[in-house]
Amino acid sequence: MADTILVVAEQREGKLNRASFETIAAAQSIAKETGWQVEVVLPGSSIAALAQELAQKAVARVYALEGASLAAYTSDAYVFALKQFIHEKQPKLVLFPHTYQVRDFAPRLALALDRALISDSVGYKHENGKLLLTRQMFQGKFAADVSFAGDAPWLATFQIGAFRGEQAEAGSASVKNVAAAETTPRVVPHEVFQEAKQAVDLSQAEVIVAVGRGIKEQKNLALAEELAKVLGGEVAASRPICDNGWLPLERQIGSSGQTVAPKLYIALGISGAIQHIVGMKGSRTIVAINKDPEAPIFEIADVGVVGNLFDVVPALTEEIKKARAGA
Amino acid sequence: MKILVCIKQVPQKDVPLKLNEAGTWIREDVSYEVNEPDAYALEEALRQKEKHGGEVVVVTAGPARAQQVLREALAKGADRAIHLEDDKFAHLDSVNTARAIAAAIAGESFDLIVTGLQSDDFGAAQTGVLLAEILGLPHATIIIGIEKTDSGLRLKRELEAGHYQWIEMPSPAVLTIQSGINKLRYASLIGIKQAKNKPLRKVAWAEVEPKLGKNLQQIERLYVPVKQKKTEMVEGPPAEVARKVVEYLKNSARVL
Incomplete structure (x- = not known):
């Protein structure tokens, strides 16, 4: 056989x-x-x-x-x-x-x-x-x-x-x-549940601006929020940002959070650990901005920018504003 | 509660890594730090001790440089440390790492054993679970909440996509801890000073070798992953980069 x-x-x-x-x-x-x-x-x-x-x-x-x-x-x-x-x-x-x-x-x-x-x-x-x-x-x-x-x-x-x-x-x-061969388990499992109903459904967003460790401080989230605003998108994050309490858990993308496939996903300061990638790799267009040229996020990005996100993001927000105004 | 925390030293998250010439491992001349989920496991152990009393013991297996993560743990409040010290420990598979740790703690009895849910280097997410099997203890993984009960433990497990589950189990038990279960503390100056005088037991390779088996999995080669997509890399000053990205989004991706 x-x-x-x-x-x-x-x-x-x-x-x-x-x-x-x-x-x-x-x-x-x-x-x-x-x-x-x-x-x-x-x-x-x-x-x-x-x-x-x-x-x-x-x-x-x-x-x-x-x-x-x-x-x-x-x-x-x-x-x-x-x-x-x-x-x-x-x-x-x-x-x-x-x-x-x-x-x-x-x-x-x-x-x-x-x-x-x-x-x-x-x-x-x-x-x-x-x-x-x-x-x-x-x-x-x-x-x-x-x-x-x-x-x-x-x-x-x-x-x-x-x-x-x-x-x-x-x-x-x-x-x-x-x-099945059976035994009496030592573990007693209770019901599977979800925390309070999620207010944001990121799976419906057409544009997502996601931040990772590279954002460094909570106050810098304003950069991502500005960019999301001009694009009409939602702000999301990789796990460490939510662990720090900088954004609520419901905005976390990845294996333990939400899985999304927007038209445009902009990753700011996200290295691209596999736990994050599995939650967003179905996105149609992925733009990654990261200071580390070896960051794995570039493996799956359509457009990669190696640079300081604190310089690049404000410039990008301005340029999109201009493009929108001209359109 | 007498608690054992298994921690690992891994390359720092942000440092660029290079392959060795043989393409079998990384070049080890980089800076290291404690594996992040293990830091959360240590923090949880310290909090449980603060609530219920007891002792926190930290253990690691690795080269001499790994002593640094034990010293940091002692400075944060762990009571003593065990170092399985040898370069060879770095190349054991998950099963043999768990066997080595089990051998090093033979003769001690812990109420709780915690470790991070996976390591940032291998990422196998196996050592904690295997340690439970070797010790014959119940276990649970990806834990984000621990409550001590009269008969054992009430635990909150994280499941996929925002789902959770409470489970109960008797102690002693082995738990793997998810990042974010708590807020990490910093070591205090006085803690750093006290750490120098806390006991650190070294365990040599020869002491645990009889308990190890053959590695049942073998890394044949390590390499930079093959790109899945054609990435258009954009360079230049910020304003120029912004213009090029917008051009791409308008003309190629048509999302603007």
């Missing part, structure tokens, strides 16, 4: 995490080069309909790993059930989306299996029969090709957005129900 790539899909409260389809797309792509087959496992309770949804993709089989202890996520129950399942199936490769849930249990699962987990990969290479996972290091300043030095099963997670979910090929697979 062919070697298997097992995709561990994710659901919460009756909904699939769409990142599961990105991981299926990644697995299908690897399978084409290696000749391995793709299977999917979905842990949870009462998940028949969700397993059927996954079975609409071109995979060999979908396992619904059912257990009462998997109804609400806990690392204890997930590690216990998946350890048993992976141990029995012995896939060559186990792939996960790099979600907050996966970050919580996948390292522990790997060690329980005495195997390695290469986390937060953005791509892969298949060179002379050897599988390499590409991941970012030093906040995106470098990339590394990482290989597995031990025995399979090999475990890896893919960063959100590294593959496109809609590129997962359609097909028709059978669903097999499997009773």
